[in-house]
Amino acid sequence: MSFALKLMNWYREHGRDLPWRNTQNPYIIWLSEIILQQTRVEQGLPYFHRFLEAFPIVTKFAAAEEEEILRLWQGLGYYSRARNMHKAAKMVVNDFDGIFPSSYTEVIRLSGVGDYTAAAISSFSSNEAKAVVDGNVYRVLSRYFGIDEPINGTKGKKVFAEIAADMLDMKDASTYNQAIMDFGALQCKPKKPDCEICVFNLECVAHREGIVDRLPVKLRGKASKNRYFHYFIVESDNQLLMSKRGEADVWANLYEFPMLETEQDLTLEGLLKTAQFSEYFDEEASFVQLGNVTKHILSHQNIYARFYMLEDAKSLRIKKSNWNYFFVEKIDTLAKHKLIFSFLEKNKQLINPKF
DNA sequence: AAGGCGGGGGT
DNA sequence: ACCCCAGCCTT
Structure with missing residues (x-):
């Protein structure tokens, strides 16, 4: 029996029942696929339901405010996905008359849709014979054939894309890709x-040669960099100081408390002596540290964040206005604590602090 | 071709 | 500490 048929038999018995598998609507499939990029099914599931409820059809998505989309996306990470989705939805309205396309060549033109996502949408919605190549596929194929070509190199990507296309069941690409x-x-x-109960354990090269745990091979990326952030929670007269992040760095254009970054791992005592601090605050501004250092681990950097609160609101002196800060007006204590908590404790970035 | 971009879970 | 996850975009 062929690889594809054996695989699909396994799938019919062991496959998961996931909500986006009960439809051929390319819009709903697109929604699920973007959410699931570099994201586990369990993590993405609640977001999928939330988005489908808020935007049942693509025209609603296109008409939404970006702030609303980002608020729904809050906490999921890789925020450019949300902005690209908004762009893509507008493209569907403008270029496709509001009808979500289902062919590979059409969907790959949409922002945020690459080879994988285009193959997924086109095969699931119209059974187009395009093979998906995601992290799972690299792993399965590299082991089955015993291929040690690095999966994240240029050659490896090409090699695995070709093998994936060869293995695809041309008559039922949809089921094969899910499988x-x-x-x-x-x-x-x-x-x-x-591997002992695997349906392929007789033909799997990696299993026969005992190298399953060494495949797939992946080129190592750069080591994570350490960064030190100092956040200032500054309030006076029921106002809370907030700022918006820049375009280029992590959490682009999202909101946070006013922050200074230092090269060294400084405590408050050390921070007070820096030229940077005195550029922004008067000597009379007196802060106390709130809690301990919070470590935010991203895939490519470690951020050590400290939070400081103004000891006496009257001592606030901001010397420079190039901070891109603004005030949240008339904030009540509950809302303020919610804001601080979600940012500090839950390791989630703020999308819109204006309630 | 390489780097940047998140948050969560597993070992 | 390091790896992986239904990757994509920019340089």
């Missing part, structure tokens, strides 16, 4: 795959 991803997620897992 190979579920197989990777549930059976051929990154760590401790259960």
Whole structure:
């Protein structure tokens, strides 16, 4: 029996029942696929329901305010996905008359849709014969064929894309694509795959050669960099000082408390002596640290954040206005604590602090 | 070709 | 501490 047929038989018995599998609506599939980019199914599920309820059709999505989309996206990470979705929805309205396209060549033109997502949308919505190549597929194929070409190199990407296309079931690309991803997620897992009960354990090259735990091969990225952020929670007369992040760095254009970054791992005592601090605050501005250092681990940097609160509101002196700050007016204590808590404790970035 | 971009969970 | 997750975009 062919690889594809065996795989689909496994899938019919062990596959997951996921909400976006009960439809061929390309809009709903697009929604799920963007949310699931570099995101586990369990993490993305509640967001999928939230978005579908807020925007049942693509024209509603296109008509929404970006702030509303970002607020729904809050906490999911890779925020450019949300902005690209908004762009894509507008493209569907303007270029496709509001009818969400389902062919590979059309959907890949949409912002935020690359090879993987275009193959997924076109195969799931119209059974187009395009093979998906995601992290699961790299893993399954590299082990099955015993290929040690790095999956994140230029050559590796090309090699695996070709093999994936060869293995695809041309008559049922939709089921095949779902099957190979579920197989990777549930059976051929990154760590401790259960090869003894695997339906491919006789033909799988990696299993026969005992190298399953060394495949797939991946080129290592750069080491994470440490960064030190100092946040100032500054309030006076029921106003709270906030600022908007810039375009280029992490959490682009999102909101946070006013912040100074230092090269060294400074405590409040050290921070007070820096030229940077005195550029922004008067000597009379007296702060106390709130809690301990909070570590935010991102995929490519470690951020050590400290939070300081003004000891006496009257001592506030801001010397420079190039901070891009603004005041949240008439904030009540509950809302303020909610804001601080969600930012400080929950490790979630703020989308819109104006309630 | 390489780097940047998040948050969460597993080992 | 390091890896991985239904990747994509920019330089």
